[in-house]
Amino acid sequence: xxxxxxxxxxxVILAAGQxxxxxxxxxxxxxxxxxxxxxxxxxxxxxxxxxGAIHVVYGHGGEAVRSALKDLPxxxxxxxxQLGTGHAVAQATPHIPDDHHVLILYGDVPLIGKDTxxxxxxxxxxxxxxxxxxxxxxxxxxxxxxxxxxxxxxGIVEQKDASKQQLAIHEINTGMLSAxxxxxxxxxxxxxxxNSQGEYYLTDIIAIAVGDGVVVHSVRAEGEDxxxxxxxxxxxxxxxxxxxxxxxxxxMRDGVTLRDPARLDVRGELDVGKDVVVDINVIFEGRVxxxxxxxxxxxxxxxxxxxxxxxxxxxxxVLEQAEIGNDCQIGPYTRIRPGSVLHEGVKLGNFVEVKKxxxxxxxxxxxxSYVGDATVGSQxxxxxxxxTCNYDGVNKYQTIxxxxxxxxxxxxxxxxxxxxxGAYVGAGSTITKDVPAEKLSVSRAKQVVVKGWKPPQKD
Numbered sequence: 001x002x003x004x005x006x007x008x009x010x011x012v013i014l015a016a017g018q019x020x021x022x023x024x025x026x027x028x029x030x031x032x033x034x035x036x037x038x039x040x041x042x043x044x045x046x047x048x049x050x051x052g053a054i055h056v057v058y059g060h061g062g063e064a065v066r067s068a069l070k071d072l073p074x075x076x077x078x079x080x081x082q083l084g085t086g087h088a089v090a091q092a093t094p095h096i097p098d099d100h101h102v103l104i105l106y107g108d109v110p111l112i113g114k115d116t117x118x119x120x121x122x123x124x125x126x127x128x129x130x131x132x133x134x135x136x137x138x139x140x141x142x143x144x145x146x147x148x149x150x151x152x153x154x155g156i157v158e159q160k161d162a163s164k165q166q167l168a169i170h171e172i173n174t175g176m177l178s179a180x181x182x183x184x185x186x187x188x189x190x191x192x193x194x195n196s197q198g199e200y201y202l203t204d205i206i207a208i209a210v211g212d213g214v215v216v217h218s219v220r221a222e223g224e225d226x227x228x229x230x231x232x233x234x235x236x237x238x239x240x241x242x243x244x245x246x247x248x249x250x251x252m253r254d255g256v257t258l259r260d261p262a263r264l265d266v267r268g269e270l271d272v273g274k275d276v277v278v279d280i281n282v283i284f285e286g287r288v289x290x291x292x293x294x295x296x297x298x299x300x301x302x303x304x305x306x307x308x309x310x311x312x313x314x315x316x317x318v319l320e321q322a323e324i325g326n327d328c329q330i331g332p333y334t335r336i337r338p339g340s341v342l343h344e345g346v347k348l349g350n351f352v353e354v355k356k357x358x359x360x361x362x363x364x365x366x367x368x369s370y371v372g373d374a375t376v377g378s379q380x381x382x383x384x385x386x387x388t389c390n391y392d393g394v395n396k397y398q399t400i401x402x403x404x405x406x407x408x409x410x411x412x413x414x415x416x417x418x419x420x421x422g423a424y425v426g427a428g429s430t431i432t433k434d435v436p437a438e439k440l441s442v443s444r445a446k447q448v449v450v451k452g453w454k455p456p457q458k459d
Contacts, residue, residue: 007101007126010181011051012092015039015107016059016079021232027065029107031236034243035267035285038230039065041110043072048114049121052100055092056107084199085175086191089184098182104202105176111226111239112176116219123217124178129209132176134221142172143203145218153216155207160196173203174227183214251278259298268303279315297331305336308344325361343378360403372396373415377403383427385410402437 019028029039039056046054056072058065059079066076077092089104096102101124105112116132124130131153133145144166146155156173157166179187187205195201206216221227225242228235241262247270248261256276258264263280270284273292282296286304290296294307297315307313307324314331321338324330328346336348339356346359349366357371360378365371367384373396374388386407388399397415401407405419408427419425420437429443 007099007180008097009049009051009103009121010096010100011046011049011054011103011105012089012096013039013042013046013054013056013074013105013107014085014088015065016057016062016082016088017108018059018082019108019231022230022236023233027062028230030065030068031230033110033230033236033240034247034265037069038110039069039107040072042105042107042112043074045112045114045117046103046105047073049103049117051103053095055095057088057092059088084193084197085202086188086200086204089202090188090200093181093185093188096181098185100181101178102181102184103176103178106229108230109174109176109227110230111228111243113222113226116222116226117176120176120219121178123219124180125215125217127180127183128215128217129177129179129206130217130219131206132174132221132227133171133218134174134224134227135171136224137170139167139170139172143175144169145171145173147171152210153206153218154210156203158195158197158201158203174221175202176227177202177206179205179209183209183212187212273309291326300331337372371399374399374401376401377405377421379403380405380407382407383409383411387412389414 015029017028022028022031030037033041043054054074055077056074057077057079059082062078075095079088079091103121120130120132141159143156143158144162145153146157148154187208190208191200191204193200209216228239230236230239244265247266248258248264251272252258254272255274256272256278259279264278265283268284268286271289273290275293276290277295279296279298281299283301288302289306291307291309293310295312297313299316300313301318303320305319305322308326310326311324311328317331317334319336322336322340324342325344325346327344328342330348333351334348335353337355340354341358343359343361345362347364347366348354351368352365353370355372357374357376359376362378363376363380365382369382369385370387372388373390380401380403389412390396390399399413399415400418402419402421402423404422407425410428411425412430414430414432417431418434420435422438423435424440425431425435426440426442429441431441431443435441
């Protein structure tokens with residue numbers, strides 16, 4: 001992305017604020033929205049703009065921020081003293097070539113849109129500034145845009161320095177702007193901290209630019225939510241719902257049926273096919289794919305999961321790092337743990353838990369069972385209350401169940417063990433040795449009737 005004259009772009013993201021109103025030991029930009037730190041949202045949007053470099057100015061809790069987000073494709077710039085937004089930008093400008101245009105963003109404004117920023121960048125000429133503004137019903141707390149009789153931007157006045165007349169203005173400064181790097185450096189050097197806060201305001205460069213005869217173009221934000229910052233947990237919660245509402249609307253436009261769009265949480269990436277139905281209170285985390293015709297019941301959590309065509313996940317299931325084949329039926333109350341792969345037509349039912357297991361096509365584990373570290377063939381039936389005993393307190397071991405096998409209810413398969421193709425295991429058995437193909441294995445204590453036994457009596 002370049003401005004209308006094709007000038008290269010550098011992005012500066014200010015992320016040095018303490019965030020005292022969050023009342024938290026965690027730096028503000030590390031608080032999460034939609035499952036990701038606030039700063040990550042802004043960096044992601046900036047990356048889509050094709051910037052030559054992204055510079056993040058950090059301060060309070062800076063090492064924690066850098067450590068938590070060490071994989072971000074950014075240049076970290078420290079602001080050791082918090083002396084205002086103008087001072088913060090000045091810390092980054094030595095890293096920016098004079099022939100670049102600079103876009104300034106904020107690490108606690110997570111919903112700023114790519115399209116809005118593209119318009120802002122395009123509006124800036126080689127020697128001019130573009131400023132993102134917004135008309136809001138309640139401008140309290142924001143700097144007001146000052147315009148001359150000709151309607152051109154002449155400056156910005158901060159809330160605490162504004163006159164009564166200026167406080168009545170509803171067009172506010174979002175703080176986001178684009179300016180030529182060489183001129184920006186000159187203007188930053190002219191800033192004064194002679195104001196009520198004793199800080200170097202970035203906003204003061206607008207009046208300086210106008211004084212130098214530089215044109216200031218204004219661009220209006222498309223929506224108020226995209227320019228809102230996070231200063232406390234209430235604002236964070238508000239933007240969380242705004243994000244989720246927008247995501248839900250996009251899903252419905254793509255043909256997804258949401259039983260209640262207000263009760264959906266997407267905390268990552270969600271790819272959907274046609275005719276997908278999602279019930280209430282479903283949470284998607286990480287990377288989730290739902291192919292055509294998938295149905296997700298109420299109160300489910302899916303994290304890093306691929307769900308094949310026509311599969312049905314009934315209510316109250318938890319699926320993590322797994323692959324679900326076409327036409328599977330899961331739940332209710334099923335837990336699928338990492339490393340599990342279910343082939344076509346598998347059924348897992350009430351209170352079944354599987355972990356690191358491959359289940360062949362059309363196999364069934366319907367009730368109250370645990371199967372872990374196992375390979376299950378096709379058309380296997382595992383009865384109620386069965387478990388694979390895969391852990392000896394130190395090591396994990398494999399259980400192999402051949403295709404067509406039948407495991408009766410209340411069995412324990414003590415790994416390592418293999419159940420042959422077409423073999424049967426009688427109910428209530430504890431299996432410690434391999435079972436040959438197409439054979440029946442039963443392991444039970446002999447049932448006896450104790451003669452003369454009487455029930456205990458109370459004293």
